Amino acid sequence: MPFMDAFNTQAYHPRLLVVDDDPRSRASLRELLKDSVMELATAQNGKDALAQLSTGRFDLVLLDLCLPDVGGHTIMDFISREAIDVDVVVISGRVEIDAAIGALKRGAFDYIRKPYGLEELTTTVRNALEQRRLRQANRHIALELEHSERMYRYLVDASPDIIYTLDREGRFTFINDRVSRLLGFQRDQLIGQHYGELVLEDDLELANHAFNERRSDGRASRNVELRLKRSADVRHPASRANDPMTISLNASGMYLQSGSSERPGFVGTYGVVRDITDKKRAESVISYQAYHDILTDLPNRSLFQDRLGMALIQAKRNKTELAVMFIDLDRFKLVNDTLGHHKGDALLQQVARRLKRCLRQGDTLARQGGDEFTVVLPDLHRHEDARVVAAKFIDSLEQPFDLDGHTAHISASIGIAVYPDHGETLDELLRNADTAMYQVKGEGKNGFAFFDQSSREMLDRRTVLGHGLRQALALNELEMYYQPQVDTSTNRLVGAEALIRWNHPTRGLILPGEFLPYAEENDLIPALSEWMIDALCRDMPRWSRVDDTLKLSLNLSPRYLDRGKIYDKLRSAMSDHDISPDRLEVEITENICISNPQHAIEQLERLGQLGVSVAIDDFGIGYSSLAYLHRFPVDTIKVDQSFIKAIEDEDTPYPVVLAIISIARGLGLHLIAEGVESEVQVRYLRAHGCTVMQGFLFHRPMPIDEFIATIDRKAQQHAEPVPGKPMMN
Structure with missing residues (x-):
């Protein structure tokens, strides 16, 4: 039956009021209902809707919650307060569960989320008007009961x-x-x-x-x-x-x-x-979803806090202990970035099932959000009980995870706080368990630890360091260091890698491995990246007077590349300092190529148009793929130092290193070995075709003045290089 044909009678002419501030939504609804005999009125804001409801009669209101002046919930309260006989179907783009619950509690017939399907909308309107018609019939029944027993029985039996x-x-x-x-x-x-x-x-x-x-x-x-x-x-x-x-x-x-x-x-x-x-x-479904994580079906943060609060009351009453655990998955971000969010969601579901199997019936496992979980273990007799559960968690995650043919390995860092030793309130226990978890992270991950005061002091130092990093940008406490790259066949410098350092006013020189995690947490990576680009472009003219052939490489964060501002920033900085683009090379990790390949291709191709070359850093440690090397505009491969470190014997084959060298040679790419620290490594790499290297054997990272002096000294050396042995600094 065509939509609304059931109401195309002289006996029933429904009147609808469409309340929406979006003219396109109002126009689409008018187009939908144009062939029916319904009477349609529209209101473009809340005040207009209240005015029409006060003076006119309507059977159904199609109501948007998000209006510019008077909210949809307020309009529904007005309808209830004034006892206006009208049904309401809420059509809203809001996805919060509270919006739906609020609408249903106020008597809404249904709640439809934008964008909606045509069939969903038409069915809902049809059902709402049909229910209203039936209710009107029931009222008619009540009147007829006083007049006719025959009519009474006929209409009563037709009642819903x-x-x-x-x-x-x-x-x-x-x-x-x-x-x-x-x-x-x-x-x-x-x-x-x-x-x-x-x-x-x-x-x-x-x-x-x-x-x-x-x-x-x-x-x-x-x-x-x-x-x-x-x-x-x-x-x-x-x-x-x-x-x-x-x-x-x-x-x-x-x-x-x-x-x-x-x-x-x-x-x-x-x-x-x-x-x-x-x-x-x-x-019931709405209420359940309000207190459970939809992805894992575990209790969410709100329900966890309710259960922890109840467990604390019982522990205080019974004078027993309870433990709170804070669990953060290690290496989850790598899986999520490389295999995609769909596989990441599947991994979280499998993790939840494994962790849940380690618990008793009265324990609670909850998902806090992202890759973080919390646990409450009530009625503990000793600390050792929590230790046993944590060890079970660690063991349960050791086995690989199968994600539709992709194998993933993760672990967990677990912090434990026990009532009453480590806190007597909900907030104290959660905060201290979180602190203990960060202690495990700092000590190498994949383990568990109970809270102690040293954990709190460590977290305080982390917080201070995070705040200080913002000030470091403003107070010019950051400095660029440069590690030369040597062509061992000629013993000449061919380039350098730019590395950031923090000259802390009290702690001295801080390496990036210590402060970059705080930059990630506080969204300072873009600001640091732009500072590095400005700094190296400012430094380059100084050594170009000594040697204008060296190529400078800069390792940029995937987060900065994702934001798509690198092209404009590089072009502006090179123009300001008169830097030739062929002197610069941007280093990226190969995981960027996999997490969002099309976006990465677009960004790197723009750099190529600018004249800047691209290198893949730490090649071989991620999810390497020859297909990506073919697709991406890559000029250089940098062999990760973990593979170089394994070279201890010139006569022993090292297949991964040989494979990477073969890949670079086959694709016509430049090749640089990182982390070279021994003459054995130099001879092995040279013997198999890799001659450009960087590492402590040649030069450590150095500030700009020392770097310029090194360039000058090398430029003045005319001795032939000794085959197989680099000239040391």
Whole structure:
């Protein structure tokens, strides 16, 4: 049947009010309803909607929650307060669970999220108007009951609700046919039976006060929720035989004047039973989702805090211990960035299942968000019990994870705080467990630790260092160091890698491995990257007067590359300092190529158009792929120092190193070996075709003045290089 044909009659002409500040939404709804006989009005803001609702009659309001002046919830409160007879369907782009709960609590017929499907919208509007029509029919039934028994029975049996009457003892004297469809009982089976035969046993006490109502005035039972039994012969498509039906009950006493009595006598009860099972089920789902993580089905932060609060009350009352654990997954970001968020979500689900198997029935595992989990272990007898659980967690994560054919390895860092030794409040225990977890992170990850005061002091130092890094940018405490790259076949400098250092006012020189994690946490990576570009472009003209052939490489964070500002920043800095682009090379990690390949290609191709070359740093330690080397505009491969460090014998083959050298040679790429520290490594690399190297054997990273002096000294050396042995500094 075409949409709204059911309402194209002279007897029923629904009036709809569309409240939306988006003119496109209003236009699309008008286009949808143009072929029906419905009357459509629109309001472009909340004030307009309130004015029209105050003066006009409407059957249905299609209401957007996010309006520029008066919010949708406020409009619904106005409808309720003024007792306006209109139904509301909320159509909103808001995804918060509180928005949906707030709308349903205010009596909304349904809640549709934007963007919605055509079928979803039309079905909802049809159902809302149909329900309204049925309610109007019920009111008509109530009026006709006073005039015609025949009309009464016809209309009552067509009602979507169960309508019944009871005698003074609570036995059914009438019940309509709706009971057969909803509960599976034939009306003849129930006539003469007590209402208690239908009521679930746990609800009988409440039913005794409501089902057989004697009051008939404003104190009569209204919207009392009960559960009724279903027959094994139930035919209702959405119900099962042993699944009770939740109802909303309205009941009122019936009185008749008898004989010469001055007061009417009580003769029974009249009631209406509405099936609200689906509504209660929907409310239950919404409530469950409000307190559970949708991805892992674990309790979320709110529910965890409720359970921890209850566990603390019991621990204080029973004088027992409890433990709180804070779990952070190691290397999860690498999996998420390289294999994608879909695989990352699958990994989190598998982790949740493994961790849950390690717990007792009364323990709680919750997901805090991201790759962080929390655990509460109530009723502990000793600290060792928490240690045993933490060890089980670590063991459970040792086995690899299968992500649709991709194998992933992760571990966890676990901090433990025990009540009452490590805190007596919820906030103290969570904070101290988090602190202990950071201690494990700092000591190499993949383990667990109990909170102690040294952990707190370490975290305080981390916090101070994080705040100090912002000041370092403003106070010019940062400095660029340069590590030369040597062509061992000529013993000449061919380039250098730019490395950032922090000249801390009290701690002295701090290496990037210590302060870059804080930069990541505080979103300072873009600012640091731009400072590095400015600094090296400022330094380059100084050594160019001595040697204008050296190529400078700069290692930039994936986060900075993702933001897409590197092209404009490099172009501006090179222009300001008159730097030729062929003197610069940008180093990236190969994981950038996999996490978002198309975006990375676009950014790197723009650098190529600028004249800047690209190197893949730490090649071989990530998810290497020849396909990416073919697709990406790469000029240089840098062999990771972990592979170079393994070279201890000139006569032993090292397959990974040989494979990388072969890849570079086959693709015509430049090759640089990082971390060279021994003459054996030099001879092995040279023998197999890799001649350009950097490492402590040649030069350590050095400040600009020392770097210029080194360039000058090398430029003045005219001795031939000794084959197989580099000239040392």
